[in-house]
Amino acid sequence: MASNPFSAAAVAGAITQPPTGRDYLVDRSFRSLALVGAVLIIALMAYILYEIGGQAWPAISKYHIDFLTTSAWNVQDGVFGILPVIWGTLYSSLLALLIGGFFGLTVAIFLSQDFLPPRLAFVFRTIIEMLAAIPSVVFGLWGIFVVIPAIRPVANWLHESFGWIPFFSTSLSGPGLAPATIVLAIMILPTVAAISQDALNLVPYRTKEAAYGMGATRWEAILKVMVPTAAGGIFSAMVLGFGRALGETMALAMLIGNSNTISLSLFSPAKTLASLLASNFPEAGPIEVEALMYAALVLLLITLIVNIAGIGILQVTQRRISGKS
Amino acid sequence: MTATQTIGSAASPKGAAAPSPAADVAIDCRVEKIFYGNFLAVRDSHVPVQKGKITGFIGPSGCGKSTVLRSLNRMNDMITGFKLEGHVHFMGQDLYASYVDPVVVRRYIGMVFQQPNPFSMSIYDNVAFGLRLNRFKGNLDDKVEHALRRAALWDEVKDKLKASGLSLSGGQQQRLCIARAVATEPTVLLMDEPCSALDPIATRRVEQLMLELKDDYTIALVTHNMQQATRVADITAFFGVDISQGGRTGYLVEMGETKQIFEEPREQLTKQYIRGEFS
Amino acid sequence: MSEARALQSSLLTVGAWVVAILASIPLFSVLYMLVFKGGARLAPALFLELPPAGFETGGGFGNAIVGTLVMLLIAAAVCIPIGVLSAIYLAELNPDGKVAKWSRFLAKVLTGFPSILAGVFIYAALVLAMGTYSAIAGGIALAVGMLATVVLTAEEAMKTVPRKMKDAALGMGCTRTQMIIKVVLPTGLPGILTGVILGIARAAGESAPLLFTALFSNYWLSSLREPTASLSILIFNFSSMPFENQIELAWAASLVLVMMVLVFNLLSRLIGRPKI
Numbered sequence: 001m002a003s004n005p006f007s008a009a010a011v012a013g014a015i016t017q018p019p020t021g022r023d024y025l026v027d028r029s030f031r032s033l034a035l036v037g038a039v040l041i042i043a044l045m046a047y048i049l050y051e052i053g054g055q056a057w058p059a060i061s062k063y064h065i066d067f068l069t070t071s072a073w074n075v076q077d078g079v080f081g082i083l084p085v086i087w088g089t090l091y092s093s094l095l096a097l098l099i100g101g102f103f104g105l106t107v108a109i110f111l112s113q114d115f116l117p118p119r120l121a122f123v124f125r126t127i128i129e130m131l132a133a134i135p136s137v138v139f140g141l142w143g144i145f146v147v148i149p150a151i152r153p154v155a156n157w158l159h160e161s162f163g164w165i166p167f168f169s170t171s172l173s174g175p176g177l178a179p180a181t182i183v184l185a186i187m188i189l190p191t192v193a194a195i196s197q198d199a200l201n202l203v204p205y206r207t208k209e210a211a212y213g214m215g216a217t218r219w220e221a222i223l224k225v226m227v228p229t230a231a232g233g234i235f236s237a238m239v240l241g242f243g244r245a246l247g248e249t250m251a252l253a254m255l256i257g258n259s260n261t262i263s264l265s266l267f268s269p270a271k272t273l274a275s276l277l278a279s280n281f282p283e284a285g286p287i288e289v290e291a292l293m294y295a296a297l298v299l300l301l302i303t304l305i306v307n308i309a310g311i312g313i314l315q316v317t318q319r320r321i322s323g324k325s
Numbered sequence: 326m327t328a329t330q331t332i333g334s335a336a337s338p339k340g341a342a343a344p345s346p347a348a349d350v351a352i353d354c355r356v357e358k359i360f361y362g363n364f365l366a367v368r369d370s371h372v373p374v375q376k377g378k379i380t381g382f383i384g385p386s387g388c389g390k391s392t393v394l395r396s397l398n399r400m401n402d403m404i405t406g407f408k409l410e411g412h413v414h415f416m417g418q419d420l421y422a423s424y425v426d427p428v429v430v431r432r433y434i435g436m437v438f439q440q441p442n443p444f445s446m447s448i449y450d451n452v453a454f455g456l457r458l459n460r461f462k463g464n465l466d467d468k469v470e471h472a473l474r475r476a477a478l479w480d481e482v483k484d485k486l487k488a489s490g491l492s493l494s495g496g497q498q499q500r501l502c503i504a505r506a507v508a509t510e511p512t513v514l515l516m517d518e519p520c521s522a523l524d525p526i527a528t529r530r531v532e533q534l535m536l537e538l539k540d541d542y543t544i545a546l547v548t549h550n551m552q553q554a555t556r557v558a559d560i561t562a563f564f565g566v567d568i569s570q571g572g573r574t575g576y577l578v579e580m581g582e583t584k585q586i587f588e589e590p591r592e593q594l595t596k597q598y599i600r601g602e603f604s
Numbered sequence: 605m606s607e608a609r610a611l612q613s614s615l616l617t618v619g620a621w622v623v624a625i626l627a628s629i630p631l632f633s634v635l636y637m638l639v640f641k642g643g644a645r646l647a648p649a650l651f652l653e654l655p656p657a658g659f660e661t662g663g664g665f666g667n668a669i670v671g672t673l674v675m676l677l678i679a680a681a682v683c684i685p686i687g688v689l690s691a692i693y694l695a696e697l698n699p700d701g702k703v704a705k706w707s708r709f710l711a712k713v714l715t716g717f718p719s720i721l722a723g724v725f726i727y728a729a730l731v732l733a734m735g736t737y738s739a740i741a742g743g744i745a746l747a748v749g750m751l752a753t754v755v756l757t758a759e760e761a762m763k764t765v766p767r768k769m770k771d772a773a774l775g776m777g778c779t780r781t782q783m784i785i786k787v788v789l790p791t792g793l794p795g796i797l798t799g800v801i802l803g804i805a806r807a808a809g810e811s812a813p814l815l816f817t818a819l820f821s822n823y824w825l826s827s828l829r830e831p832t833a834s835l836s837i838l839i840f841n842f843s844s845m846p847f848e849n850q851i852e853l854a855w856a857a858s859l860v861l862v863m864m865v866l867v868f869n870l871l872s873r874l875i876g877r878p879k880i
Contacts, residue, residue: 005418005425006433015468015509017459018429019779027779034697037689041707041755044748045714048725055728106623115620127628133869134634135809137839138858142634144843145641145851186630217613240716247718249812250836254843274720274812281724281816296724307716311709400775405700432777442768445791454786455776502772509776 052297059294067294073260075284080291082298084262088270089299092177092256093245095266096184100245101238103185104192108237111193112200113222132190140254143183144175148255151178155267172267175257181266183251188241195240195314199233200226202321232317239310247303249274273299351376351513351543352397352434353414359392362406365570366392370577372562374513379535379544381558381583383551385603388564389575394515394547398434399427416512432459435511439518441498443490443505448473448482451490451501455509468508476504477534496527503534513543521549532557551599554583561586563595634862642859645852650860655822655838661849665857667824671739671833672808672864674825675818678743679750679807684800687754691796694755695762696770696784708759714752720812722748727816739825739832742818749813750803757802761795761876762788798876805868809861811836835861 004018019027059067063080070081107128111121155172162168172178203226211221227234257269258279273295281292352374359367367389374380374397382390392401399420401407413420420430443451452469461468469486473479478500482493490501499519506514516535520528535544535557548554554561562580566573579592590596597603649664656663690711694704726745731737765788773783789796811834819831820841835857842854 004429005422006416006429015456015459015461016432016511018426018432019777019782020460023779023782027781030781030784031697034689034693035703037686037691038693038703038707040686041690041710041714041751042703044751045710047729048721048748051725051728052721103623103627106620107627110620110624115617124624124628127631129869130866131627131631133805133809133862133865134631135811135836135858135861135865137811137836137843138634138638138809138862141839141843141854141858142630142637146633146637189627217609219613219616220609243716247716247720249718249720250840254840274718277720277724278812278815281727282819293724293728296721299718300721303716303718303721304713307713310716311712398775400771403771403774428777428779430777431775436775438768438771438775440768442766442772444769444772444787458776458778458782458786505772505776 049300052293052300056290056293056297059290060297063291063294067291068298071260071262073291075288078287080288080294082273082276082295084260085271085273085276085295086298087262088177088256089246089272089274089302092181092184092252092270092272093242095177095181096188096245097238097242098185099181100185100188100241101192104189104237104241105196105234107189107193108196108200108234109222109227112197113218113226128190128193131186132194136187136248136250137254139183139187140251143179143251143255147179147182148172148174151182159267166264167266170263170265170268173269175255176267176269177256178266180252180256180270183255184245184248187248187251188244191244192237192241195237196230196234199230199237199317202233202318203229204321229321232313232320236310236314236317239306239313243303243306243310246272246306247274247299249278253278273302349376350374351415352545353412354393354397355411355413356393356396356409357411358409359389359396359401360406360408360410361404365572365574367575368567370564370575372577372580374543374545375560376543377539378559379539379546379557381554381561382545382547382564383549383554383561383598384564384575384578385566385598386549387573387575388566390547390562390564391517392575393564394517394545397513397515397545398431398436400431400436402427432509433511434513434515435506435509437499437502437506437514437516437519440522441495441502443493443498443501445489445491447487448490448493448501449486452504452508454505459509461509472504472508475507475538476500477530477537478504494527496523496530499523499527499531500534503531503538507538507542511542513545514538516544516546518547518549520553528553551587555587558583563590563592563598565594565598638855638859638862641852641855642857645856646859650853650856654824655833655842655853656849657822658845658847663849663853665833665835665838665853665860667821668833668835668838668857669860670825671742671818671821672835672861674828675739675743675746675814675832675834676804676808678740678828679746680800680804682744683747683751683754683803687751687800687803688758688796691755691758691762692784692788695759696788697780708756711752711755715756717749717752718812719749719810720815722746723813723815723817726813731817734829736829737817737819737831739818739828739830742814742832742834745813745817746807746810749810750807753803753806754799757799758792758796761792761799764795765791794876798872801868801872801875805865805872808868809836809865811840815840835864 067081069083071083072079072081111124152172155178158168159171207225207229208221211225252272253275256272256275258271258275259269260271261268276295277292284292350373354372356367356370358365370393372393382394384390395401396409397413409421418425449469452472453465456465456468470479473482478497481497493501520531532553546558561583563578563586564575565578567576578594587599590599651664651666651669653664654667655665690707694708698704722745726741730741730744769787769791770783773787814834814837818834820837821831821833825832839854839857842850
């Protein structure tokens with residue numbers, strides 16, 4: 001029991017008591033436990049890097065940097081390269097960002113700039129939130145049975161009429177970049193919309209008022225004042241949306257066709273790092289697992305860099321807008 | 326200084342004991358300097374808080390009166406960079422001695438804050454909070470009723486003790502906070518502008534309450550309202566702001582019987598403040 | 605205002621409407637398919653029977669529902685204590701310290717972490733060590749995925765507990781643990797629960813982390829240390845099969861899964877305030 005420096009007041013019947021020894025013990029252990037929790041997050045991240053890096057090490061020392069620049073994936077000969085996979089990852093994510101980013105930003109403007117009566121805004125907001133809640137596999141299933149049949153005639157018409165344009169240089173036989181990209185765009189739309197909306201809402205009301213005061217129309221105010229002011233936040237929304245697209249797995253594994261090709265054509269099948277892992281890992285032997293671990297490490301590093309960039313930009317711009325140095 | 330000091334072993338408290346202040350002083354506060362980081366917030370303030378009396382702290386904003394009050398139960402320890410030079414003696418102990426745990430200090434010296442701050446729990450649980458915290462073994466219901474009566478709130482809430490403390494009006498909430506503070510029968514009650522968020526009628530009720538409470542408690546009261554000081558304080562401490570060093574440093578200008586401070590202030594600054602020449 | 609500018613403004617408004625409506629179409633299309641394709645097969649047998657093999661008719665996915673729920677339970681049991689404890693540290697104990705800054709930052713990074721990598725990580729860290737795919741590995745992989753959501757929302761929730769309430773508790777002579785347990789946690793509980801349930805909702809729909817941690821099983825769950833079925837992996841497996849029966853079951857499983865996710869989402873909304 002801890003000593004009470006005010007024992008003079010501890011007369012019989014006094015209510016006030018110092019904390020008991022148990023109180024202090026609980027206090028100290030609880031706070032240490034909370035510290036352990038916080039440290040665990042840091043340790044987890046470090047452990048993930050260590051574990052995936054360690055598993056990838058044999059492959060790294062075997063294939064070196066050539067792994068990133070060659071195209072063969074041949075388990076029998078033990079030859080592995082992921083150039084087409086990196087291409088497929090970046091190409092599909094960029095295309096998805098182009099579409100999802102445009103839609104997401106427009107929706108963010110639409111929902112945050114008083115276009116709608118509150119009730120209708122609530123309905124649209126709920127729709128976007130529900131979109132975010134649909135599991136990736138369900139989007140994949142929907143892509144197989146709805147998106148592919150729907151775009152196939154259009155895609156093949158485009159190929160027949162404009163086949164000389166590199167983007168339409170192949171026909172869509174089933175799974176391929178186009179359906180994968182469309183579904184990917186839908187999946188990153190809520191992320192882009194939510195973060196952009198936060199950024200737009202952060203712009204002080206007086207800034208908007210000033211624009212209207214100068215006689216700007218609503219859209220002039222939005223495009224020339226609101227969006228530029230929120231540009232940092234919107235940019236980070238795009239970066240984080242891109243990061244999400246890079247790592248998206250199931251829908252892509254189901255829709256992209258998993259083919260080791262590099263093509264500009266939107267209708268050609270392709271492969272991404274995540275879809276490679278999803279489709280090859282379960283049946284891989286030890287040699288291939290090493291190579292897949294290397295691929296996982298590449299995916300980990302790419303997404304880490306993209307996410308850290310996105311979060312960094314977000315923090316800097318938020319600080320600038322809220323006026324703190 | 327952090328608030329995480331643990332209580333020391335049974336190191337003899339005698340060594341650091343006060344140079345025995347007058348017996349009628351509950352808290353003998355001798356602040357030499359209070360810093361927030363590098364900023365000197367208060368200097369040279371010797372404020373003995375008399376037993377069984379209400380001591381009012383007045384002065385212009387930024388004069389450090391709240392800072393001094395909050396250093397009496399070590400609430401300032403929560404602010405990073407806080408440092409106190411000097412001594413605060415309570416029951417023969419220096420509150421800032423290394424073996425004193427601020428948590429214990431706050432159990433003996435209760436506090437009522439500027440904004441009414443009941444917990445989001447029932448009225449009953451709000452009042453019983455401190456009793457349970459101190460592992461009170463007796464009849465909880467009696468003590469809760471007693472404290473609510475003491476805070477002149479019993480008649481208004483006796484039929485809805487299960488209702489949330491936050492459902493009460495601002496004035497009732499503040500009296501609930503007073504009930505919560507007195508329930509554990511602390512020795513001293515610190516009140517930091519307790520009426521600043523209340524309307525005039527609620528203010529009068531709380532002032533009335535303070536006068537009733539001073540029979541059992543020593544009260545230190547910070548107020549921005551000079552009329553309030555004249556109405557309730559027995560003794561008044563007037564703090565001023567010194568801007569000569571570039572910063573805004575508070576210090577004790579003079580202290581005495583409330584009547585003397587308001588009718589025959591010794592210092593020119595006090596006179597000007599009371600006349601309303603600055604605030 | 606010139607007429608051209610007014611015209612431009614209204615055209616853009618029309619454009620925004622078109623975009624917003626286009627953006628809503630996928631959701632309605634998905635829901636339509638779920639209700640009509642999945643709803644057509646909805647029957648008690650789905651919940652009671654095992655997945656059919658190749659040419660078999662009938663069957664269900666009772667084991668997958670059990671597997672998903674069990675793994676969610678494991679994920680919650682692992683994630684909630686760690687998540688809430690670290691949120692307490694971040695929000696209350698030392699919010700500006702080095703540890704807090706790093707773990708807050710890494711938690712944010714972790715929100716954008718591809719869930720398949722959680723699977724790869726647990727495969728390397730746990731499946732190889734245990735020598736088997738298991739519900740435990742699957743549950744922990746899901747926990748890695750939901751940890752960041754829980755930490756960050758719980759931290760926000762605790763930060764919304766007013767400073768003055770925390771001061772009141774300290775002023776009464778609470779230790780900081782007593783302040784947190786008696787005041788901060790009960791007051792911030794709705795927000796914390798929102799985060800936890802949102803995390804569970806997200807984990808419920810996840811499949812990538814389960815692919816090579818829990819794998820799949822055609823049988824009822826009999827041990828936590830063996831391959832375990834889940835709704836999402838069932839959908840993935842069946843979607844690529846050439847049999848009408850399996851495709852129908854995939855749709856029905858999707859309907860059940862989406863209902864589960866939406867119920868969790870609704871719950872989190874009812875408990876806390878809506879976000880976005």
